[in-house]
Amino acid sequence: MTETLKVAMPKGRIYKKASALFRSAGLPIPLDVDETRKLVIPLPEADMEFILAKPVDVPTYVEYGVADIGIVGKDVLLEENKDVYELLDLGIARCRMSIIGLPDWKPGIHQRVATKYPNVASQYFREQGQQVEVVKLNGSIELAPLIGLADRIVDMVETGQTLKENGLVEMTSLFEITSRLIANRVSYRMKNNEIQALCDRLQQVITEGQVNR
Ligand SMILES: Nc1ncnc2c1ncn2[C@@H]1O[C@H](COP(=O)(O)OP(=O)(O)OP(=O)(O)O)[C@@H](O)[C@H]1O
Ligand SMILES: O=P(O)(O)OC[C@H]1O[C@H](OP(=O)(O)OP(=O)(O)O)[C@H](O)[C@@H]1O
Numbered sequence: 001m002t003e004t005l006k007v008a009m010p011k012g013r014i015y016k017k018a019s020a021l022f023r024s025a026g027l028p029i030p031l032d033v034d035e036t037r038k039l040v041i042p043l044p045e046a047d048m049e050f051i052l053a054k055p056v057d058v059p060t061y062v063e064y065g066v067a068d069i070g071i072v073g074k075d076v077l078l079e080e081n082k083d084v085y086e087l088l089d090l091g092i093a094r095c096r097m098s099i100i101g102l103p104d105w106k107p108g109i110h111q112r113v114a115t116k117y118p119n120v121a122s123q124y125f126r127e128q129g130q131q132v133e134v135v136k137l138n139g140s141i142e143l144a145p146l147i148g149l150a151d152r153i154v155d156m157v158e159t160g161q162t163l164k165e166n167g168l169v170e171m172t173s174l175f176e177i178t179s180r181l182i183a184n185r186v187s188y189r190m191k192n193n194e195i196q197a198l199c200d201r202l203q204q205v206i207t208e209g210q211v212n213r
Contacts, residue, residue, distance in 0.1 A: 003191050005048045005198065008062055008070035009034075010055035014179050017092040018071045022046075025201040047194070059084055059182065068187035069195060074177045075156065079117045085188055088181040088199055091206055095158040099172040102145050105152060114144035115154040124154070124174060142166045 009015055015034045022029045027046040034052060041050040051067050059082035061067040069087075075097055077086065097120065099113075111132040115121045118136045125132045135150055137143075142162055144150040156177065157163065157170055181202065183195055 002047045003194055004044075005069060005191060005194050006051060006067045007048050008051045008053050008058045008067035008072075010058050010071060010073075011052050012055055014055065014071060014073065014093045015052075018090065018179065021090060021092060021202065021205060024205045025198075027201075056080065062182050062184050065184045065186055067184070068191055069181060069183045069198070071179055072182060073179050074175075075117060075120070077180060077182065079119050081119065083185065085183045085185060086180050087183050087188075087195070088202060088206075090179045090181060090202065093177075093179045095156045095177050097154065097174045097177055098157045098170045099152055099154055099174065100142070100145070100157070100163060100168050101152040101171050102167070103169050105145075105171070108151060111152070112150040113152050113154060114141055114150035116141060117154055120174075121154040142168060 009018060011034060019029050019033070027048070029043060029046060033041045033050065039052050041052065043050060051061060053061055055072060056076055058067075058070040058072040059077060059080045062070040062084045063082040070084075071090065073093060097117070111130070112135060113121055113125070113132045114135045114137050116137060116139065118134045122134050125134070135144070141153045141155040144153050145168060146166060152171070154174070157173075160170070163170060181199065188195055
Protein backbone atom coordinates (compact mmCIF):
# COMPACT_ATOMS: atom_id res chain seq x y z
CA MET A 1 0.00 0.00 0.00
CA THR A 2 1.25 3.51 -0.83
CA GLU A 3 1.56 5.86 2.13
CA THR A 4 0.41 9.48 1.92
CA LEU A 5 3.30 11.94 1.92
CA LYS A 6 2.83 15.09 3.99
CA VAL A 7 4.57 17.89 2.11
CA ALA A 8 5.38 21.29 3.66
CA MET A 9 5.05 23.69 0.73
CA PRO A 10 6.18 27.32 1.08
CA LYS A 11 3.54 29.91 0.29
CA GLY A 12 4.78 32.79 -1.82
CA ARG A 13 7.22 32.93 -4.70
CA ILE A 14 8.45 29.30 -4.51
CA TYR A 15 4.99 27.69 -4.53
CA LYS A 16 4.08 28.12 -8.20
CA LYS A 17 7.49 26.89 -9.41
CA ALA A 18 7.52 23.94 -7.02
CA SER A 19 3.99 22.81 -7.88
CA ALA A 20 4.78 23.17 -11.62
CA LEU A 21 7.83 20.96 -11.06
CA PHE A 22 5.67 18.35 -9.33
CA ARG A 23 3.22 18.47 -12.25
CA SER A 24 6.06 18.03 -14.75
CA ALA A 25 7.07 14.95 -12.74
CA GLY A 26 3.60 13.53 -13.44
CA LEU A 27 1.90 14.30 -10.14
CA PRO A 28 -1.72 15.46 -10.48
CA ILE A 29 -1.49 18.72 -8.53
CA PRO A 30 -4.38 21.09 -9.36
CA LEU A 31 -3.56 24.70 -10.30
CA ASP A 32 -4.00 27.51 -7.78
CA VAL A 33 -4.49 25.48 -4.59
CA ASP A 34 -2.42 28.22 -2.92
CA GLU A 35 -4.99 30.85 -3.80
CA THR A 36 -7.56 29.66 -1.25
CA ARG A 37 -7.32 30.33 2.50
CA LYS A 38 -7.11 26.59 3.13
CA LEU A 39 -3.82 25.57 4.76
CA VAL A 40 -4.02 21.78 4.61
CA ILE A 41 -4.80 20.48 1.13
CA PRO A 42 -5.50 16.76 0.69
CA LEU A 43 -4.31 15.53 -2.72
CA PRO A 44 -5.45 11.87 -2.71
CA GLU A 45 -4.78 11.40 -6.42
CA ALA A 46 -1.11 12.23 -5.85
CA ASP A 47 -0.98 10.30 -2.53
CA MET A 48 0.02 13.58 -0.90
CA GLU A 49 -1.17 16.25 1.48
CA PHE A 50 0.15 19.80 1.10
CA ILE A 51 0.75 21.86 4.22
CA LEU A 52 0.97 25.50 3.08
CA ALA A 53 3.51 27.13 5.37
CA LYS A 54 5.48 30.32 5.69
CA PRO A 55 8.81 29.60 3.94
CA VAL A 56 10.91 30.16 7.07
CA ASP A 57 8.82 27.59 9.00
CA VAL A 58 9.17 24.73 6.51
CA PRO A 59 12.35 23.23 8.12
CA THR A 60 10.65 23.32 11.54
CA TYR A 61 7.60 21.33 10.35
CA VAL A 62 9.91 18.80 8.70
CA GLU A 63 12.27 18.50 11.68
CA TYR A 64 9.33 17.78 14.01
CA GLY A 65 7.93 15.23 11.53
CA VAL A 66 4.51 16.84 11.11
CA ALA A 67 5.57 17.03 7.46
CA ASP A 68 7.52 14.13 5.91
CA ILE A 69 9.19 16.30 3.31
CA GLY A 70 9.34 19.98 2.42
CA ILE A 71 10.57 22.50 -0.09
CA VAL A 72 12.69 25.39 1.07
CA GLY A 73 15.31 27.88 -0.16
CA LYS A 74 18.95 27.12 0.66
CA ASP A 75 19.04 30.56 2.37
CA VAL A 76 16.44 29.44 4.93
CA LEU A 77 18.08 26.03 5.32
CA LEU A 78 21.44 27.62 6.20
CA GLU A 79 19.89 30.19 8.51
CA GLU A 80 17.60 27.80 10.41
CA ASN A 81 20.12 24.91 10.59
CA LYS A 82 17.50 22.27 11.45
CA ASP A 83 18.10 18.53 11.76
CA VAL A 84 16.70 17.40 8.39
CA TYR A 85 18.01 15.58 5.32
CA GLU A 86 18.65 17.68 2.23
CA LEU A 87 17.72 15.33 -0.61
CA LEU A 88 17.67 17.28 -3.85
CA ASP A 89 18.57 20.61 -5.41
CA LEU A 90 15.42 21.49 -7.36
CA GLY A 91 17.13 24.30 -9.26
CA ILE A 92 14.13 26.64 -8.92
CA ALA A 93 13.77 30.13 -7.37
CA ARG A 94 17.38 30.92 -8.16
CA CYS A 95 18.94 34.00 -6.58
CA ARG A 96 22.07 34.86 -4.58
CA MET A 97 22.96 36.05 -1.10
CA SER A 98 25.08 39.18 -1.22
CA ILE A 99 26.63 41.97 0.80
CA ILE A 100 25.11 45.25 -0.33
CA GLY A 101 25.84 48.88 0.46
CA LEU A 102 25.80 52.46 -0.70
CA PRO A 103 28.26 53.14 -3.57
CA ASP A 104 30.45 55.36 -1.35
CA TRP A 105 30.66 52.84 1.56
CA LYS A 106 33.92 52.86 3.52
CA PRO A 107 34.69 50.68 6.56
CA GLY A 108 34.11 52.64 9.77
CA ILE A 109 35.20 51.83 13.33
CA HIS A 110 31.80 50.44 14.33
CA GLN A 111 30.19 48.52 11.49
CA ARG A 112 26.55 47.55 11.52
CA VAL A 113 24.98 45.06 9.10
CA ALA A 114 21.20 44.58 8.77
CA THR A 115 19.75 41.30 7.52
CA LYS A 116 16.95 38.76 7.64
CA TYR A 117 19.72 36.14 8.02
CA PRO A 118 21.62 36.94 11.25
CA ASN A 119 23.19 33.47 11.59
CA VAL A 120 24.45 33.37 8.01
CA ALA A 121 25.76 36.94 8.21
CA SER A 122 27.42 36.51 11.63
CA GLN A 123 29.16 33.33 10.50
CA TYR A 124 30.44 34.97 7.32
CA PHE A 125 31.90 38.03 9.07
CA ARG A 126 33.36 35.87 11.86
CA GLU A 127 35.13 33.70 9.26
CA GLN A 128 36.46 36.86 7.62
CA GLY A 129 37.76 38.07 10.98
CA GLN A 130 35.62 41.20 10.72
CA GLN A 131 33.93 42.57 13.79
CA VAL A 132 30.42 43.76 12.91
CA GLU A 133 27.17 44.24 14.78
CA VAL A 134 24.39 42.27 13.09
CA VAL A 135 20.85 43.67 13.31
CA LYS A 136 17.92 41.40 12.45
CA LEU A 137 15.14 42.82 10.27
CA ASN A 138 12.16 40.99 8.76
CA GLY A 139 11.79 42.60 5.34
CA SER A 140 12.47 45.68 3.19
CA ILE A 141 16.11 45.22 4.22
CA GLU A 142 17.29 47.74 1.60
CA LEU A 143 15.82 50.49 3.79
CA ALA A 144 18.54 50.06 6.40
CA PRO A 145 21.49 51.69 4.58
CA LEU A 146 19.20 54.30 3.01
CA ILE A 147 18.01 55.68 6.33
CA GLY A 148 21.18 55.07 8.35
CA LEU A 149 20.28 52.03 10.43
CA ALA A 150 23.20 50.03 9.02
CA ASP A 151 26.30 50.53 6.87
CA ARG A 152 25.62 47.43 4.80
CA ILE A 153 23.06 44.66 4.44
CA VAL A 154 23.21 40.94 3.70
CA ASP A 155 20.26 40.10 1.45
CA MET A 156 19.02 38.34 -1.62
CA VAL A 157 19.61 39.59 -5.13
CA GLU A 158 17.66 38.15 -8.03
CA THR A 159 17.23 40.61 -10.92
CA GLY A 160 19.04 43.50 -9.18
CA GLN A 161 15.99 45.71 -9.66
CA THR A 162 15.56 46.48 -5.94
CA LEU A 163 19.20 47.58 -5.68
CA LYS A 164 18.97 49.72 -8.79
CA GLU A 165 15.81 51.49 -7.68
CA ASN A 166 17.34 52.29 -4.31
CA GLY A 167 20.80 53.37 -5.48
CA LEU A 168 22.59 50.46 -3.78
CA VAL A 169 25.42 48.26 -5.06
CA GLU A 170 26.25 44.59 -4.68
CA MET A 171 29.68 44.49 -3.04
CA THR A 172 30.27 40.75 -2.60
CA SER A 173 28.23 37.78 -3.75
CA LEU A 174 28.38 35.13 -1.00
CA PHE A 175 26.63 32.10 -2.53
CA GLU A 176 23.99 30.97 -5.00
CA ILE A 177 20.56 29.98 -3.72
CA THR A 178 18.04 27.50 -5.12
CA SER A 179 15.17 25.60 -3.52
CA ARG A 180 15.84 22.19 -1.97
CA LEU A 181 13.77 19.11 -1.19
CA ILE A 182 14.24 18.18 2.47
CA ALA A 183 13.02 15.20 4.51
CA ASN A 184 12.38 14.29 8.10
CA ARG A 185 14.95 11.70 9.22
CA VAL A 186 12.39 9.16 10.49
CA SER A 187 10.02 9.63 7.54
CA TYR A 188 12.94 9.06 5.20
CA ARG A 189 13.29 5.56 6.65
CA MET A 190 9.58 4.78 7.23
CA LYS A 191 8.35 6.11 3.87
CA ASN A 192 11.52 5.46 1.92
CA ASN A 193 9.78 3.92 -1.13
CA GLU A 194 7.47 6.91 -1.58
CA ILE A 195 10.16 9.53 -0.94
CA GLN A 196 12.71 7.80 -3.17
CA ALA A 197 10.17 7.40 -5.98
CA LEU A 198 9.38 11.14 -5.77
CA CYS A 199 13.09 12.04 -5.79
CA ASP A 200 13.67 9.87 -8.87
CA ARG A 201 10.78 11.49 -10.76
CA LEU A 202 11.88 15.00 -9.81
CA GLN A 203 15.52 14.25 -10.64
CA GLN A 204 14.50 13.08 -14.09
CA VAL A 205 12.57 16.29 -14.81
CA ILE A 206 15.48 18.40 -13.50
CA THR A 207 18.01 16.48 -15.62
CA GLU A 208 15.83 16.85 -18.71
CA GLY A 209 15.75 20.59 -18.02
CA GLN A 210 11.95 20.89 -18.08
CA VAL A 211 12.05 23.27 -15.14
CA ASN A 212 10.83 26.87 -15.14
CA ARG A 213 13.57 28.31 -12.93
N1 LIG B 1 14.17 37.86 -5.34
C1 LIG B 1 14.12 37.03 -4.31
N2 LIG B 1 14.14 37.52 -3.10
C2 LIG B 1 14.04 36.72 -2.04
N3 LIG B 1 13.95 35.38 -2.10
C3 LIG B 1 13.94 34.84 -3.28
C4 LIG B 1 14.02 35.63 -4.43
N4 LIG B 1 13.97 34.81 -5.46
C5 LIG B 1 13.87 33.59 -4.97
N5 LIG B 1 13.84 33.58 -3.63
C6 LIG B 1 13.69 32.39 -2.76
O1 LIG B 1 12.32 32.34 -2.37
C7 LIG B 1 12.21 32.05 -0.98
C8 LIG B 1 10.90 32.54 -0.44
O2 LIG B 1 10.74 33.90 -0.70
P1 LIG B 1 9.38 34.62 -0.34
O3 LIG B 1 9.61 36.07 -0.67
O4 LIG B 1 8.24 33.90 -0.95
O5 LIG B 1 9.27 34.37 1.20
P2 LIG B 1 9.69 35.26 2.40
O6 LIG B 1 10.90 36.10 2.01
O7 LIG B 1 9.85 34.38 3.59
O8 LIG B 1 8.47 36.22 2.45
P3 LIG B 1 7.37 36.52 3.50
O9 LIG B 1 8.10 36.93 4.75
O10 LIG B 1 6.70 37.65 2.78
O11 LIG B 1 6.53 35.28 3.63
C9 LIG B 1 13.46 32.62 -0.38
O12 LIG B 1 13.75 31.97 0.84
C10 LIG B 1 14.51 32.32 -1.47
O13 LIG B 1 14.99 31.01 -1.34
O1 LIG C 1 16.99 41.51 -7.15
P1 LIG C 1 15.49 41.59 -7.07
O2 LIG C 1 14.83 40.85 -8.20
O3 LIG C 1 15.00 43.00 -6.96
O4 LIG C 1 15.02 40.78 -5.76
C1 LIG C 1 15.59 41.03 -4.50
C2 LIG C 1 14.59 41.52 -3.50
O5 LIG C 1 13.58 40.53 -3.29
C3 LIG C 1 13.52 40.19 -1.91
O6 LIG C 1 12.58 40.94 -1.23
P2 LIG C 1 11.06 40.46 -1.12
O7 LIG C 1 10.35 40.74 -2.41
O8 LIG C 1 11.01 39.04 -0.66
O9 LIG C 1 10.49 41.42 -0.04
P3 LIG C 1 10.97 41.69 1.45
O10 LIG C 1 11.91 42.85 1.35
O11 LIG C 1 9.75 42.02 2.19
O12 LIG C 1 11.67 40.45 1.98
C4 LIG C 1 14.90 40.52 -1.38
O13 LIG C 1 14.91 40.72 0.01
C5 LIG C 1 15.26 41.76 -2.16
O14 LIG C 1 14.74 42.90 -1.55
